[in-house]
Amino acid sequence: MSWILDHLDDILSLTLRHTWLAGVPLIIGLLISLPLGWLANRHRRLRGVVIVGAGLLYTVPSLALFVLMPLVLGTGILDPLNVVVAMTIYTIALLVRSVVDGLGSVPEEVARSATAMGYTPVRRFFGVDLPLAVPVIAAGLRVAAVSNVSIVSIASLIGVNQLGDLLVDGFNRAISGELVAGILGCVLLALVLDIAIRVLERALTPWRRADPGGAA
Amino acid sequence: MIASILDWLTSGASWSGSDGILARLLEHVGYTLLVLVIAALIAIPLGLWIGHSGRGRWLVTAANALRAVPTLGLLFALTLVLLPVLPGSAAFLVPSVIVLVLLAVPAILSGTYAGVEAVQPAARDAARGIGMTGRQVLWQVELPIALPLLISGLRAAVLQVVATATVAAYVGLGGLGRFLIDGLATQDYASTAGGALLVAVLALVLDAPFALLERLVVSPGLTGRSRSLRPSEPNRTAPAGGTT
Amino acid sequence: MIRLDGVTKQYPDGTVAVDDLSLTAPDRAITVLVGPSGCGKTTTLRMINRMIEPTSGSVTIDGQDVLAMDAAQLRRGIGYVIQHGGLFPHHTVERNVAAVPLLLGTSRREAISHARELLELVGLDPALGRRYPSQLSGGQQQRVGVARALAADPPVMLMDEPFSAVDPVVREQLQDEFLRLQDELGKTIVMVTHDIDEAIKLGDHVAVLQVGGRIAQLARPAELLAHPADNFVADFLGRDRGYRALGFQNDRVPLHDEPVVPMGATVADATAQAGSDGWVLVVDDRRHPQGWARPADLPGEGSIDERSLALGGTLARVDGPLRVALDAALSSPSRRGVVVDGDGALAGTCRATEVLSVIEARARPSDPGEHAAQAVR
The missing domain is CATH 3.40.50.300 (P-loop containing nucleotide triphosphate hydrolases)
Incomplete structure (x- = not known):
C-alpha cells in the first residue's frame, strides 16, 4: 500500500498511457468493424470470409503479433504504434463478429417495414439497423475492452511503457506492492472501460429502459 | 531483416539440440495439451453440472470476472508466491501451469455452460416427459446439444494457452516463448521474429484438430450442414373429408 | 382411467x-x-x-x-x-x-x-x-x-x-x-x-x-x-x-330431389334441366356432386366442364350435424344445400328454412335436453 502511495504520479502517467494504448484501438477498431460488418451482413459469401479471417487474426498470440508488427509496418521494435496497430487488429477480430451478429439480430419485419417506408440503405443503417444492433455490439465492445487492457500489459516485454511496467518491475525486483499496484490498476481500468461502455449503451438505447407497462 | 529471419528458421542449427526449435515446439505442444486436459477435466464436468442443475451459476460469473485480471500480473504474482515453496525446476513449471489452467478454465466452463443452457426448454421438457432419467437427459440430450459451444470454449482455451505459454517464458517456462523472450533480451530480432512466426503457426495448427473434431462429433441436425434441404410440406396425406 | x-x-x-x-x-x-x-x-x-x-x-x-x-x-x-x-x-x-x-x-x-x-x-x-x-x-x-x-x-x-x-x-x-x-x-x-x-x-x-x-x-x-x-x-x-x-345436433332434414347433369353434358341439356333460378347441379359418373353451373351464362354451343362450375358450396351428410346442413344451404349459389350419403353420392338438396324448422322442433337450450352429458366425475 505504501508503495502505491509513494508512486502515485508514476502510476497515474502509466495508467494514462495504458488507457490510450487500449482505448484508441478500441475506437479505431469499432470504426473499421462497422462498415466491414455491414458489408458482411449484406453479402452471404463475404460473411464467411470476414468471420473466418477474424478468427485467424485472433489466433495469433499477442506477444508474437507485437514482435511481428515492425516487419509489416517498418516501424522500430520499441515504437508504440506496433501496439496500437496490433490491438486494433484484435479489436476488429472480436468486433466484426459482434457487428454481424448485431445487425443480424434486427428483426426481419422491422428492417422490411423500414425499406417499405422508403428508407434508403444508408438511412436504414443509421436510423434503424445500427441503433437496434447497439446491445450486441456493446457486448462485443466490452469483451474487447477487457481483453485489450489485459493484452496491452504484455507490451512491457517489448519495452512499450504502460501499467505492465509495474508488473514486470515488481516481479523482477520482487516488490509485491508494485506488482499488486499493476494488477489493481489493470483491473480498475478494465472496470472503468466496461462501465463507460455500459453507460454509453444505456444512453443510446432509451427504449430498453422504458417501463413496459408505462406506455399508453 | 526478412532474410535473416528466414535464415534462422531454415538453418539446421536452430532446429536441433535441447534448446532447438524442435525441442521447444514439442515443449510448447506438451504444455498446451497438459493444461488443456487438466482444465477440461475441471471445467467440463463443472459446466455440465451447473447447466444441468441450474445451481452454482455464480461460478461462471466469477470465472469470467477473472478475465479482467491481466494475464501477465497473474503469472508474475503466482510465480513470486510459489517460487520459494517449490523445489528445483518445478518452481518454474508449476506456477505457469496453474496460471495457464486458471486462464483456460473460464473459457471451457462458460462454453460448456452456455452450451447446456442453449438446449431448448421444449427439448429438455420432452426428454423428461418421455421418461429419461436425469442422467439420460444429460448424456443423451444436453451434452450432444452443448457440443458446438463446448468445443468453441476448448478452441478459445487453446489459443489462450498457446499465447500465454509464450509469455510464460519470461518466468522461466520452456517452449517457443524462449526464442521471443531471449531474442528480445539479446536484441536478436531474427530469433524473436522467427519464434513469433512459429507461435502464430502453432496456434493455427493446434486449432485445426478441434475444427475437425467439431465436424465429427456435432450432429448435422445442430449445424447448418443439413439445412440445404429446405423445410417442406409436400408429404401430407389426402386432405380431410369433404364435409365440414 | x-x-x-x-x-x-x-x-x-x-x-x-x-x-x-x-x-x-x-x-x-x-x-x-x-x-x-x-x-x-x-x-x-x-x-x-x-x-x-x-x-x-x-x-x-x-x-x-x-x-x-x-x-x-x-x-x-x-x-x-x-x-x-x-x-x-x-x-x-x-x-x-x-x-x-x-x-x-x-x-x-x-x-x-x-x-x-x-x-x-x-x-x-x-x-x-x-x-x-x-x-x-x-x-x-x-x-x-x-x-x-x-x-x-x-x-x-x-x-x-x-x-x-x-x-x-x-x-x-x-x-x-x-x-x-x-x-x-x-x-x-x-x-x-x-x-x-x-x-x-x-x-x-x-x-x-x-x-x-x-x-x-x-x-x-x-x-x-x-x-x-x-x-x-x-x-x-x-x-x-x-x-x-x-x-x-345430428338430425335428418327434409330432402328434395335435385335434377342433375353429368360432367361433359351439352349446355343445351343443362339448360333443359336447370331450375327456375337457372342453376343446375353437376355430378360425376358416380353421382358425386361436382359443383353448380348456370347454363345461361355459358356459350350456347359448348359443354359443361370444370371451368363451368361455380365452386364454394359446402356439402352436408344425411344424418350429419344440423350446422353443416344449414351451412350447405347458405353457401350454395342456388341456396339449395347439397346433401350426400355416406359414400359421397348425392342424396338430395335441403332448404335453409326447412333446416331451421327442424331446429325449431327440437329441444330448446334451456330444456334439460337429450344432450345433457352423463356426469363424468
Missing part, C-alpha cells in the same frame, strides 16, 4: 396454481382441459406424469398411484406431446420417434423400423425419417411429436397444446387426422389447450378451468354450449354459441 382426486399445487412463494381439483379422464376418450392462461391447466396435466409433484391430493392411472411409481418408468408408459413437438434437434426424425422404445431397451433396428411405420401412420413420408427436425415444417414436426408419443404404444397420452404452433389451415388438418387416428387407436387422452374451438372439436369431455386452478365446468361439448354453468364459462365460450351447438 386417469383420476385426479383433490389435487392441489402450491408453490413455495404461496401461489396456488391448482386448487383441490378432482377430475376423471375416462378410458379411450379425449378429455380436454381448457382455460385462459394462468388457470393451471398445464400444471394439472404435468402432475399426471409427475413433471410437477402435487402438493396434496392423489393421482391414479387405472387405480395405480403415480406418486408411488418411479417417475421415469411412469413417463415411459405415457405418451407425451408438447407444443412445437419438443423434438431433439441433434437426432434424426426416426431416432426421435424411436426414443422411448430405445429407452425401454428395444433393439435399435427394431425401434427404427417401427419408427418408420409410425411416420406413415401420422401421415408423413417415411423417407423424412433420415432428416433432422430443423429440415421439417412446423406441421411436420408436430406430426413427428405425435409419432414419438405413440412409439411405445402407451394406453395413455398427455398432450400440451399439441396443435397451437402451426397455422390455422395445417392445424385444422392435424386435428382431423388426429381424430381419425384416435378412432382407430382409442387412447386415453388428456389434452391441454387455450383454444375453446379446439376443445369443443376434439374433446369427448371438456373441463373449463378458471384462474386459480378450479374447474368451472366439466361437460360434453354439446352440453357446454347449450348449458354453460356460469358467466365465466359463457364468456369463455364466446360468440355464436347457439350456432356452434348445432354442430353437435
Whole structure:
C-alpha cells in the first residue's frame, strides 16, 4: 500500500498511457468493424470470409503479433504504434463478429417495414439497423475492452511503457506492492472501460429502459 | 531483416539440440495439451453440472470476472508466491501451469455452460416427459446439444494457452516463448521474429484438430450442414373429408 | 382411467396454481382441459406424469398411484406431446420417434423400423425419417411429436397444446387426422389447450378451468354450449354459441330431389334441366356432386366442364350435424344445400328454412335436453 502511495504520479502517467494504448484501438477498431460488418451482413459469401479471417487474426498470440508488427509496418521494435496497430487488429477480430451478429439480430419485419417506408440503405443503417444492433455490439465492445487492457500489459516485454511496467518491475525486483499496484490498476481500468461502455449503451438505447407497462 | 529471419528458421542449427526449435515446439505442444486436459477435466464436468442443475451459476460469473485480471500480473504474482515453496525446476513449471489452467478454465466452463443452457426448454421438457432419467437427459440430450459451444470454449482455451505459454517464458517456462523472450533480451530480432512466426503457426495448427473434431462429433441436425434441404410440406396425406 | 382426486399445487412463494381439483379422464376418450392462461391447466396435466409433484391430493392411472411409481418408468408408459413437438434437434426424425422404445431397451433396428411405420401412420413420408427436425415444417414436426408419443404404444397420452404452433389451415388438418387416428387407436387422452374451438372439436369431455386452478365446468361439448354453468364459462365460450351447438345436433332434414347433369353434358341439356333460378347441379359418373353451373351464362354451343362450375358450396351428410346442413344451404349459389350419403353420392338438396324448422322442433337450450352429458366425475 505504501508503495502505491509513494508512486502515485508514476502510476497515474502509466495508467494514462495504458488507457490510450487500449482505448484508441478500441475506437479505431469499432470504426473499421462497422462498415466491414455491414458489408458482411449484406453479402452471404463475404460473411464467411470476414468471420473466418477474424478468427485467424485472433489466433495469433499477442506477444508474437507485437514482435511481428515492425516487419509489416517498418516501424522500430520499441515504437508504440506496433501496439496500437496490433490491438486494433484484435479489436476488429472480436468486433466484426459482434457487428454481424448485431445487425443480424434486427428483426426481419422491422428492417422490411423500414425499406417499405422508403428508407434508403444508408438511412436504414443509421436510423434503424445500427441503433437496434447497439446491445450486441456493446457486448462485443466490452469483451474487447477487457481483453485489450489485459493484452496491452504484455507490451512491457517489448519495452512499450504502460501499467505492465509495474508488473514486470515488481516481479523482477520482487516488490509485491508494485506488482499488486499493476494488477489493481489493470483491473480498475478494465472496470472503468466496461462501465463507460455500459453507460454509453444505456444512453443510446432509451427504449430498453422504458417501463413496459408505462406506455399508453 | 526478412532474410535473416528466414535464415534462422531454415538453418539446421536452430532446429536441433535441447534448446532447438524442435525441442521447444514439442515443449510448447506438451504444455498446451497438459493444461488443456487438466482444465477440461475441471471445467467440463463443472459446466455440465451447473447447466444441468441450474445451481452454482455464480461460478461462471466469477470465472469470467477473472478475465479482467491481466494475464501477465497473474503469472508474475503466482510465480513470486510459489517460487520459494517449490523445489528445483518445478518452481518454474508449476506456477505457469496453474496460471495457464486458471486462464483456460473460464473459457471451457462458460462454453460448456452456455452450451447446456442453449438446449431448448421444449427439448429438455420432452426428454423428461418421455421418461429419461436425469442422467439420460444429460448424456443423451444436453451434452450432444452443448457440443458446438463446448468445443468453441476448448478452441478459445487453446489459443489462450498457446499465447500465454509464450509469455510464460519470461518466468522461466520452456517452449517457443524462449526464442521471443531471449531474442528480445539479446536484441536478436531474427530469433524473436522467427519464434513469433512459429507461435502464430502453432496456434493455427493446434486449432485445426478441434475444427475437425467439431465436424465429427456435432450432429448435422445442430449445424447448418443439413439445412440445404429446405423445410417442406409436400408429404401430407389426402386432405380431410369433404364435409365440414 | 386417469383420476385426479383433490389435487392441489402450491408453490413455495404461496401461489396456488391448482386448487383441490378432482377430475376423471375416462378410458379411450379425449378429455380436454381448457382455460385462459394462468388457470393451471398445464400444471394439472404435468402432475399426471409427475413433471410437477402435487402438493396434496392423489393421482391414479387405472387405480395405480403415480406418486408411488418411479417417475421415469411412469413417463415411459405415457405418451407425451408438447407444443412445437419438443423434438431433439441433434437426432434424426426416426431416432426421435424411436426414443422411448430405445429407452425401454428395444433393439435399435427394431425401434427404427417401427419408427418408420409410425411416420406413415401420422401421415408423413417415411423417407423424412433420415432428416433432422430443423429440415421439417412446423406441421411436420408436430406430426413427428405425435409419432414419438405413440412409439411405445402407451394406453395413455398427455398432450400440451399439441396443435397451437402451426397455422390455422395445417392445424385444422392435424386435428382431423388426429381424430381419425384416435378412432382407430382409442387412447386415453388428456389434452391441454387455450383454444375453446379446439376443445369443443376434439374433446369427448371438456373441463373449463378458471384462474386459480378450479374447474368451472366439466361437460360434453354439446352440453357446454347449450348449458354453460356460469358467466365465466359463457364468456369463455364466446360468440355464436347457439350456432356452434348445432354442430353437435345430428338430425335428418327434409330432402328434395335435385335434377342433375353429368360432367361433359351439352349446355343445351343443362339448360333443359336447370331450375327456375337457372342453376343446375353437376355430378360425376358416380353421382358425386361436382359443383353448380348456370347454363345461361355459358356459350350456347359448348359443354359443361370444370371451368363451368361455380365452386364454394359446402356439402352436408344425411344424418350429419344440423350446422353443416344449414351451412350447405347458405353457401350454395342456388341456396339449395347439397346433401350426400355416406359414400359421397348425392342424396338430395335441403332448404335453409326447412333446416331451421327442424331446429325449431327440437329441444330448446334451456330444456334439460337429450344432450345433457352423463356426469363424468
